[in-house]
Amino acid sequence: MAEQKDDIEINPGKSKKKLLLGIIIVVILAVAGLATAYFLGGDDSDAESTETAEVAKAAPIYYEIKDPFIVNFGKQSNDAVRYLQIKMKVMARNQQAIDDFVAHEPAIIHELLILFFSQNYDDLNTSEGTRQLQQDTLETINQQLATLADNQQGLEAVYFTSLVMQ
Secondary structure, eight states: OOOOOOOOOOOHHHHHHHHHHHHHHHHHHHHHHHHHHHHHHOOHHHHHHHHHHHHHSOOOEEEEOSSOEEEEOSBOBTTBOOEEEEEEEEEESSHHHHHHHHHTHHHHHHHHHHHHHTOBHHHHTSHHHHHHHHHHHHHHHHHHHHHHHOOSSOOSEEEEEEEEEO
16 A cells, blocks of 8 residues: 655644734733723723712702792882782702692792792893892792701702793
């Protein structure tokens, strides 16, 4: 029989070099990727503080005052009788403030009616005047909550859902 000759040569040195070269390339790419992520990623402490601030801030709770406030202005403009109608919602971030508001709603509404009656038509006819009335409304409510319910947190915001002057 004829002698068979293997045409395939096995050279163990070349495959080890290829393996070592492949490992070195993978390590270099991994280090480069980590370095890029570190330098482009920025400081993670800002992201963590933002996340904890969002977690600490509770979801808003809204309460609508069902009946609109309707008052005539105590200080009339040009001796003409003028009226103000306001519908509003209040907002807090804890249920206790809303519960205290509901419990003392008649007294709070009384104080708000006095506040609204004392307004001047000409002053409220500007956006600054309306914003000031909104701020005064919030302060009046929070003063009443502090006095009547010993609630120092109070409400966070007052929203006029309708404001009509004529």
